[in-house]
Every structure is written in structure tokens, then in C-alpha cells.
Amino acid sequence: MITIQETEIRERGLLGVNRARELGRPILMSEVHKMDTTNPLSFFNAGGDRYFGERFFWKDPASEMVLIGLGISKQIQSDQAADRFFHVEKEWRSFLKDSFIFNQYKVDGVGPLMFGGFSFDPFKEKTELWSKFADSLFHIPKFLLSIVHGETYLTTNIIFTSNDDISLYSKIMEERNQLLLSLRNQINLKTPLINSKVEVFPERWKQTVEGVVKELTKGPLKKVVLARELRLVFTSQVEAEAVLESLYQQQPASYIFAFESHGDCFIGASPERLIKKQGPEVYSTCLAGSISRGKTEEEDQILGQTLLTDQKNLIEHGFVVEMIKEALEQSCEEVILPKKPQLMKMRDIQHLYTPVIGKCGPNTSLLLLVEKLHPTPALGGLPQNLAVEKIREVEVLDRGLFGGPLGWVDYQQNGEFAVAIRSGLIQGKEASLFAGCGVVSDSKSEEEYLETALKFRPMLRALGGK
Numbered sequence: 001m002i003t004i005q006e007t008e009i010r011e012r013g014l015l016g017v018n019r020a021r022e023l024g025r026p027i028l029m030s031e032v033h034k035m036d037t038t039n040p041l042s043f044f045n046a047g048g049d050r051y052f053g054e055r056f057f058w059k060d061p062a063s064e065m066v067l068i069g070l071g072i073s074k075q076i077q078s079d080q081a082a083d084r085f086f087h088v089e090k091e092w093r094s095f096l097k098d099s100f101i102f103n104q105y106k107v108d109g110v111g112p113l114m115f116g117g118f119s120f121d122p123f124k125e126k127t128e129l130w131s132k133f134a135d136s137l138f139h140i141p142k143f144l145l146s147i148v149h150g151e152t153y154l155t156t157n158i159i160f161t162s163n164d165d166i167s168l169y170s171k172i173m174e175e176r177n178q179l180l181l182s183l184r185n186q187i188n189l190k191t192p193l194i195n196s197k198v199e200v201f202p203e204r205w206k207q208t209v210e211g212v213v214k215e216l217t218k219g220p221l222k223k224v225v226l227a228r229e230l231r232l233v234f235t236s237q238v239e240a241e242a243v244l245e246s247l248y249q250q251q252p253a254s255y256i257f258a259f260e261s262h263g264d265c266f267i268g269a270s271p272e273r274l275i276k277k278q279g280p281e282v283y284s285t286c287l288a289g290s291i292s293r294g295k296t297e298e299e300d301q302i303l304g305q306t307l308l309t310d311q312k313n314l315i316e317h318g319f320v321v322e323m324i325k326e327a328l329e330q331s332c333e334e335v336i337l338p339k340k341p342q343l344m345k346m347r348d349i350q351h352l353y354t355p356v357i358g359k360c361g362p363n364t365s366l367l368l369l370v371e372k373l374h375p376t377p378a379l380g381g382l383p384q385n386l387a388v389e390k391i392r393e394v395e396v397l398d399r400g401l402f403g404g405p406l407g408w409v410d411y412q413q414n415g416e417f418a419v420a421i422r423s424g425l426i427q428g429k430e431a432s433l434f435a436g437c438g439v440v441s442d443s444k445s446e447e448e449y450l451e452t453a454l455k456f457r458p459m460l461r462a463l464g465g466k
């Protein structure tokens with residue numbers, strides 16, 4: 001566990017107290033400690049009583065980076081639509097200014113870090129569904145557990161205002177001790193039964209697909225991604241930790257995330273990376289073109305081969321590759337990608353997949369790259385502006401954070417964002433699941449409907465449904 005000398009405690013606390021008084025504004029003090037191996041779900045669970053509604057969870061597909069945040073030491077949020085990426089970045093950098101960071105470990109994802117996301121389209125009219133989440137919302141946690149390449153670190157963030165004295169430091173240390181003492185390895189996780197399952201206007205959705213297909217044949221629109229919603233009601237409150245546990249078992253090769261705000265929880269298992277930045281290197285993923293998994297290995301291979309040679313899917317995929325390549329070329333000296341897509345096989349579905357690597361300057365802003373990429377034609381369409389306008393006009397669903405960039409940025413400005421798909425919003429005893437698909441000029445509404453049904457499955461299964 002954590003060992004830290006009393007004198008050191010006082011010195012660190014006093015640094016924060018004095019600087020906050022001197023500058024007359026809040027000052028961050030952050031310290032990192034190595035910890036014994038800790039089960040990430042039990043850490044998330046241990047925060048359930050005290051920090052419910054203020055937790056987040058993140059795991060990347062390789063499980064190289066697992067992040068759990070408890071409590072909110074600072075929130076960066078905005079419903080301002082224009083320049084939202086720039087504003088979040090500006091606030092993040094100014095929050096870090098003059099802070100004290102005690103971190104002897106040179107690894108990404110430890111120390112002060114913000115976690116959160118951006119809504120799919122800030123210009124879409126907001127409904128009650130997403131009332132608990134601002135269009136841009138990031139949390140800097142009080143306590144952050146980072147498991148990086150199997151090593152465990154605990155970051156404690158304290159914000160001193162000019163009215164605080166050293167007692168704040170002791171108070172947070174006590175809170176941390178309580179938290180660590182409450183860690184349990186055995187937790188009883190169960191999702192409640194589903195009472196009702198309602199697809200939101202499926203016939204109307206199919207008609208919308210047909211209407212858009214007609215427009216696509218006329219141009220200039222080439223592709224529009226349309227999404228729909230499935231609403232579930234349960235016998236009792238759904239606990240995010242139980243859903244995370246299921247996703248861990250059922251979708252190990254995905255990004256697994258949960259993001260709580262004011263009692264609601266946005267949760268999912270996405271296969272899609274938007275962008276990762278590690279020093280001068282950036283990584284992105286083109287993921288578009290889908291087919292189901294086979295029941296036997298042979299059928300699965302045949303389906304995979306069909307997808308790899310299907311013109312409709314290859315064209316859809318090509319749109320994404322072209323856009324991501326062009327966007328990264330604006331910021332990178334070099335962009336490397338294979339000529340042909342390969343297959344990414346998830347539990348219920350297989351996709352056409354092209355990984356992309358870029359080399360850019362070390363000072364390139366991750367959020368600027370997010371802005372350039374979002375939404376790719378995998379979630380918006382082509383041309384981007386027209387497709388997003390079309391979605392805003394015809395889609396019944398308020399996507400909120402669904403399909404938007406969700407992830408983290410650390411104080412060294414490294415981080416990663418996934419595309420928040422295969423996801424749902426838990427609201428007490430109810431939940432909404434979301435799924436979309438690329439509509440092109442030869443799309444058939446019934447096939448697209450079935451594809452979205454397939455894309456509901458990972459979340460539906462994790463919630464105990466079929």
C-alpha cells in the first residue's frame with residue numbers, strides 16, 4: 001500500500017496552500033503512488049457509495065491501459081457548440097498551469113488526467129434523454145487508478161483554493177485511506193431482469209433510410225449514417241459495475257467504458273479507435289463495412305471473404321480510409337496504412353478494418369486531431385457537413401454522446417479517444433441502447449435494419465437480454 005512520511009505530507013500540502021493564497025486562484029496538487037495489483041472493477045465498485053454519479057471507467061482493447069476515476073476534483077464542461085475542442089483544451093491547459101505534480105513515473109495515463117467526451121452533434125436539438133450530460137464534458141477525478149502495462153498507480157488530485165488550509169490535505173488523505181480499506185475482491189454483481197424492450201419507431205426508421213437512399217442516388221451526398229434506439233425497462237436499478245463485469249467477459253477485445261454524470265451512466269464496448277497519441281506517434285482506425293459472424297468456422301470464413309470482396313462495403317470503407325488519411329496528413333509528416341482492409345472479428349459482427357499510423361510533431365494537440373477526425377464517414381457520412389446536416393434533419397434519435405469521441409488526455413497531452421458506439425445510457429431502472437449503420441445509394445432498408453439489430457447485441461447481452 002501507500003507509504004508516505006508525515007513531514008512530506010505537510011510540505012506538499014503547504015506548497016498548495018501557499019501558492020493558492022499567493023495567486024488568489026485554485027491550484028492543483030497531484031501526487032502519484034505505486035500500488036499493489038488491484039482489481040479495476042473492485043476499485044470502481046468501492047467508489048459506489050461515496051462517488052456514485054462521479055465515476056468513470058476505461059479499458060483499451062489490449063488492456064494496456066485501464067483507468068478508473070472516482071470523485072470529481074474539477075469539471076470541464078460546455079454547451080457551446082462552436083470551437084468546443086479548442087475551449088476544452090484551453091481550459092485543461094490553464095487548469096494545469098502553476099500546479100504541483102509529484103510523479104516520478106514516466107508513463108502515460110498517470111498523474112492529472114481528464115476523462116470525458118463530446119456529443120456527436122452539438123447543433124442537434126437536445127432532448128430530455130441526454131439532460132445529464134453537457135455537450136462537452138470532462139472530469140478530472142479526485143482519485144485515479146491507472147493500470148498501465150500491468151503496473152498499478154494511484155493518483156490523488158487536490159485543489160486548494162485561497163480559503164483552504166492544510167486541513168484539506170489531511171481530509172483527502174483520510175478519504176483515500178477509507179477508500180483503500182473498502183476495496184474488496186469479491187463483489188456480488190448481477191443485472192436485474194428486463195421487464196420490457198421497445199424498439200423506437202422501427203418502421204419510421206426504415207422509411208427514413210429509404211428516403212435518404214433516394215437522395216443519395218441524386219448526389220451530392222454519398223453516404224449518411226443513420227442510427228436508432230432500443231429502450232429497456234428493468235425490474236430494478238441497473239448497476240454499472242455489473243454491466244462492466246459482463247462486458248469484460250463478453251467483449252475483451254473492445255474499449256470498455258463507463259461515464260457517470262448526475263446519476264446517469266453512458267456505458268459501452270466499442271471496437272473503434274478514433275485516435276491515440278503517444279508522443280509524436282498517432283494511431284487511428286478505419287472501421288466500416290459489416291457482416292455477421294458465422295455459426296461454424298467455415299461459415300464464418302465464407303462470411304469474412306464475402307465482406308472482403310463486397311463492393312458496397314468496400315466503397316463505404318474506402319470513404320473512411322480516404323477521409324482519415326487526408327485529415328492526418330494535415331498534421332503529420334508521414335501517414336502509413338496498408339493498401340487493403342483486413343477483418344476485425346468481434347463476438348457478434350465482423351468489420352472491414354484498416355489501421356493507420358501517423359508521425360507528427362510532439363506538440364501536436366490531441367484534441368485538434370479529434371476535431372479534424374470527428375465524425376469520420378463511419379459515423380457521419382460523406383461529404384461530412386452535408387451528411388451531418390442530413391442526420392440532424394431526419395434522425396429521430398438524440399445521439400448525445402453516442403458516436404462521439406470519448407476518452408482521456410493526460411497532463412503531458414497524450415491520450416486516446418474511442419468512437420463511442422456499441423453503447424447505451426443507463427438511467428436508473430431504464431436504459432437506451434444505440435446503433436447505427438452506413439447508408440449508401442444501394443442500401444436496402446431491411447438489411448440496414450438487421451445490421452443495427454446486430455449492433456445492439458453486445459450491450460443487450462451485457463444487460464441480460466437477447
Ligand SMILES: C=C(O[C@@H]1C=C(C(=O)O)C=C[C@H]1O)C(=O)O
Nearest residue numbers: 288289290378421435436437438
Ligand atoms: C454506427 C455503428 O458502427 C459503425 C458503422 C459500421 C458500418 O456501417 O459498417 C461499422 C462500424 C462502425 O464504424 C454502430 O455500431 O452503431
